[in-house]
Amino acid sequence: MAFQTEIVKWYLNHKRDLPWRGTTDAYVIWLSEIILQQTRVEQGLPYFNRFLENYPTVTAFAAATETQILKLWQGLGYYSRGRNMLYTAKQIQEVYDGKFPTKYDDLIRLKGIGDYTAAAISSFSSNEMKAVLDGNVFRVLSRYFGIETPINSPAGKKQFIELAQNLIAGQEPSVYNQAIMEFGALHCKPKSPACESCPVQSDCFARKNDLVNMLPVKEKKLKKRTRYFNYLVCFNGDEILVNKRNPGDIWQELYDFPLIETDDNYLEAQEQFLTILKNNFGDTCTITPLEQKKHLLTHQTIYVQFFALDNYIINFNQNAEIKWVSLSELDELPQPKVITNFISSYSVN
DNA sequence: CAATCGTGGTT
DNA sequence: TAACCAAGATT
Numbered sequence A: 001m002a003f004q005t006e007i008v009k010w011y012l013n014h015k016r017d018l019p020w021r022g023t024t025d026a027y028v029i030w031l032s033e034i035i036l037q038q039t040r041v042e043q044g045l046p047y048f049n050r051f052l053e054n055y056p057t058v059t060a061f062a063a064a065t066e067t068q069i070l071k072l073w074q075g076l077g078y079y080s081r082g083r084n085m086l087y088t089a090k091q092i093q094e095v096y097d098g099k100f101p102t103k104y105d106d107l108i109r110l111k112g113i114g115d116y117t118a119a120a121i122s123s124f125s126s127n128e129m130k131a132v133l134d135g136n137v138f139r140v141l142s143r144y145f146g147i148e149t150p151i152n153s154p155a156g157k158k159q160f161i162e163l164a165q166n167l168i169a170g171q172e173p174s175v176y177n178q179a180i181m182e183f184g185a186l187h188c189k190p191k192s193p194a195c196e197s198c199p200v201q202s203d204c205f206a207r208k209n210d211l212v213n214m215l216p217v218k219e220k221k222l223k224k225r226t227r228y229f230n231y232l233v234c235f236n237g238d239e240i241l242v243n244k245r246n247p248g249d250i251w252q253e254l255y256d257f258p259l260i261e262t263d264d265n266y267l268e269a270q271e272q273f274l275t276i277l278k279n280n281f282g283d284t285c286t287i288t289p290l291e292q293k294k295h296l297l298t299h300q301t302i303y304v305q306f307f308a309l310d311n312y313i314i315n316f317n318q319n320a321e322i323k324w325v326s327l328s329e330l331d332e333l334p335q336p337k338v339i340t341n342f343i344s345s346y347s348v349n
Numbered sequence B: 001c002a003a004t005c006g007t008g009g010t011t
Numbered sequence C: 001t002a003a004c005c006a007a008g009a010t011t
Helices: A003-014 A026-036 A041-054 A058-062 A066-073 A080-095 A115-126 A135-145 A154-168 A173-186 A270-281 A327-331 A337-348
Strands: A225-233 A239-244 A259-262 A286-296 A300-310 A322-326
Touching: A003 A154, A003 A173, A026 A041, A026 A058, A026 A080, A026 A115, A041 A066, A058 A080, A066 A080, A115 A173, A135 A154, A135 A173, A154 A173, A225 A337, A239 A327, A259 A270, A286 A337, A300 A337, A322 A327
Parallel strands: A225 A300
Antiparallel strands: A225 A259, A239 A322, A286 A300
16 A cells, blocks of 8 residues: 555544644634644644634734734744734735635745745645645655655755655645644654554665664754843832843843843853943942743753842833833733743742 | 754653 | 754744
8 A cells, every 4th residue: 555545544543633623724724833833732732722712813813912922922932933923914914805825825925934834724724735844744754765865954855845745646635744744743753653553664664774763864053052141130119120122032022121141150250240230230239149040942051040139220211122010011921931930930939 | 044043842 | 961853934
């Protein structure tokens, strides 16, 4: 039996019951696909439900504010996804009169929708013959066909998309695309895949040549940088000073606290840090170390030190970036995880 | 086009 | 524990 037939057959017997399956509503599919980019199903699922409940249609989504969207997105990461969704929803409301496109060529032009997502939405919503190529598909195809081209190289992507597009011919696009992804996610997993019970093991190149743990090949070019964030927790009565983060760095448009970034840990760079502090907040300011956290991102390791800052001179003007808000107002603002965690632990104590 | 964008789970 | 990975996209 052909590879595709076996995969589809496996899928029909093993597929998870997920809320975005069984609909052809391109808006709902778009919602799920953006949320699931680089995100586990279990992590994205509650976000999908909340978004669909708050914004049942693209028209409702388009009427939201960026703060509302980012607040709902809070904790999910890769926040540009949320910002791009709002931009795209507004565009669909205006250009497409609120009717979500279902064709690849229309979808691929929208912000936040790349090759994978355009193929997914078009095939799931209108059965367009476009093969999806995500991490699961890369893994399944590289193992079954024994392809050693690095999947994160331009040549690799070209080679795999050509193969994937050939394989989908003659299949029902909506079912086959979901089948191969689900097979990769549940069966042909990155570590210890279930080869013994695999429906295509007899023809799998990696299985036959003992290369299962070698494929897919991925060039590793991850450089991590280390940063030291010194957050200043400033209270004035019931209000706390917050900072809206700027473009060009992590957590764009999210809110944290006034920040002094240093080249080293505060404990190893006290003089430098205190000089900066006195220069910015006056000689009378006093500072008390609070908690310290190590926060891991894909490309950064951030050592976060919180300080209580008192007796400072309020010498910065409130502006779009830095302002006083009450704690209840802060609760409505989107925050990076490290800030949310600090606030929740702080308000308990 | 190589680097960058979060958070959480797994090994 | 450090590295890898997760329904990738953008610049």
